[in-house]
Amino acid sequence: MSTRPPLPPFNETTARYKVRLAEDGWNSRNAEKVVLAYTLDTQWRNRISFVDGRQEAESFLKAKWEKELEYRLIKELWAFTDNRIAVRYAYEWQDKNGDWFRSYGNENWEFDNNGLMMNRFACINDLAITASERKFHWPQGRRPDDHPELSELGL
DSSP, rough: OOOOOSSSOOOOOHHHHHHHHHHHHHTTTHHHHHHHGEEEEEEEEEETTTEHHHHHHHHHOOOOOOOOEEEEEEEEEEEETTTTEEEEEEEEEEEETSSSSEEEEEEEEOTTTTTTTEEEEEEEEEEOOOOGGGOSSSSSSSSOSSSSSSSTTTO
């Protein structure tokens, strides 16, 4: 059985670290690696999609990143308790026509004792933006440590 530290129960430090690890994973856009943070029987609700299990999660992420080009994400801790974390986030992406969007959302996460995410419930809204309205300009991949977080950006 694999573990994915930090493990529950979470405190503020471990919850913030768990959020950053999730952000870093998703910014990698490597679906095969990202899904290793989830249980084999993980359950997701993402917009109107329902994902059942790690294999479906991997397929979902591959399709997502084929559509959402130039993907850059920032997650911010909202609340936590024993084995649950709530985050708010925003990400920017470009579609195949060159149009830019900023997607805003909230996620509720529930973890097993090994630190793997069992449940992920996401609510997301998309806002069309112009290229000049973009706020996430780092090279694709991990957000630099000195890049502002959502609150600092007024998001």
